[in-house]
Amino acid sequence: MVELLSVREGGLYVDGTLGFGGHASAIVAAGGRIVGCDRDPDALAASRQRLGDAAELHHARFSALPALLGARRADGILLDLGVSSPQLDRPERGFSFRGVGPLDMRMDPTSGQPAWEWLDRVDATALADVLWRYGDERRSRRIARALVERRAEEDVEPLRTTRQLAELVASVVPADGRIHPATRTFQAIRIFINDELGELERALAGFPACLAPGGRLVVISFHSLEDKAVKARFRELAGEGAARDLYGNPMTTPDYRLVERRPRKGQDDDNPRARSARVRAIERIA
Ligand SMILES: C[S@@+](CC[C@H](N)C(=O)[O-])C[C@H]1O[C@@H](n2cnc3c(N)ncnc32)[C@H](O)[C@@H]1O
Numbered sequence: 067m068v069e070l071l072s073v074r075e076g077g078l079y080v081d082g083t084l085g086f087g088g089h090a091s092a093i094v095a096a097g098g099r100i101v102g103c104d105r106d107p108d109a110l111a112a113s114r115q116r117l118g119d120a121a122e123l124h125h126a127r128f129s130a131l132p133a134l135l136g137a138r139r140a141d142g143i144l145l146d147l148g149v150s151s152p153q154l155d156r157p158e159r160g161f162s163f164r165g166v167g168p169l170d171m172r173m174d175p176t177s178g179q180p181a182w183e184w185l186d187r188v189d190a191t192a193l194a195d196v197l198w199r200y201g202d203e204r205r206s207r208r209i210a211r212a213l214v215e216r217r218a219e220e221d222v223e224p225l226r227t228t229r230q231l232a233e234l235v236a237s238v239v240p241a242d243g244r245i246h247p248a249t250r251t252f253q254a255i256r257i258f259i260n261d262e263l264g265e266l267e268r269a270l271a272g273f274p275a276c277l278a279p280g281g282r283l284v285v286i287s288f289h290s291l292e293d294k295a296v297k298a299r300f301r302e303l304a305g306e307g308a309a310r311d312l313y314g315n316p317m318t319t320p321d322y323r324l325v326e327r328r329p330r331k332g333q334d335d336d337n338p339r340a341r342s343a344r345v346r347a348i349e350r351i352a
Pocket residue numbers: 082083084085086087088089090103104105106109126127128129146147148149150151173265
């Protein structure tokens with residue numbers, strides 16, 4: 067990733083998804099200065115410990131970065147989307163259908179509504195829509211109906227834990243032996259609760275202008291909807307599909323160019339998260 071960002075000594079690099087500071091510390095090791103943020107206070111604390119006081123770190127959503135940067139221009143911006151393994155591995159965060167934890171799923175537990183609160187009042191149509199759109203869940207309507215019926219039952223305790231939701235989904239979705247029946251449901255609710263696609267849209271609108279000439283914006287995504295949004299925006303910025311004259315030449319000179327994707331050297335092939343990642347980059351020309 068340091069290679070794709072083309073990190074240079076003394077350059078200013080923005081990490082919008084610090085997580086536990088893995089990428090940011092590689093940027094620092096290559097001589098870059100860091101401005102970073104994470105909306106998860108635990109991740110921020112871990113990054114702070116790892117990176118020390120030299121890095122400028124904020125507890126913020128990455129959509130707030132243009133405001134945090136002000137007039138400064140970045141030599142590189144990195145977004146490594148989604149949740150981190152430490153978030154998934156800790157049952158008390160509520161992201162995982164394994165183990166028992168509160169049905170929370172907020173990356174920032176200090177703001178917004180926990181998943182259980184939304185599930186207490188969402189109607190079946192809206193829930194099915196989220197499961198279908200963000201989880202590609204073919205049985206979205208069946209799951210939504212089961213949840214609404216469960217809510218209406220007397221003498222059934224309200225849905226408050228990850229285990230309760232995982233069991234509810236498993237009761238109406240047959241196991242296919244490849245993934246847990248609740249995998250898609252958990253993913254979809256997490257994306258909705260954290261407004262992950264809205265955050266990405268705002269970043270794609272605001273970040274390119276934060277780059278210095280020669281600066282690169284690199285986005286790593288795991289969900290096809292994320293990758294689709296990144297691809298469309300980057301192509302638009304690079305002038306692909308823009309009007310051409312009679313001779314086929316572009317009518318305007320784009321301010322950005324697409325950076326060719328190279329194989330990620332040294333990538334941990336045993337890490338399934340890394341294997342399903344899509345990486346795209348643009349560079350500011352003007
Ligand atoms: C995949 S992890 C990043 C891992 C990191 N690159 C590393 O090397 O450790 C994604 C992180 O982004 C954070 N995150 C996701 N969406 C965010 C947003 N809109 N604003 C700020 N942080 C966000 C999550 O809380 C999580 O810590």
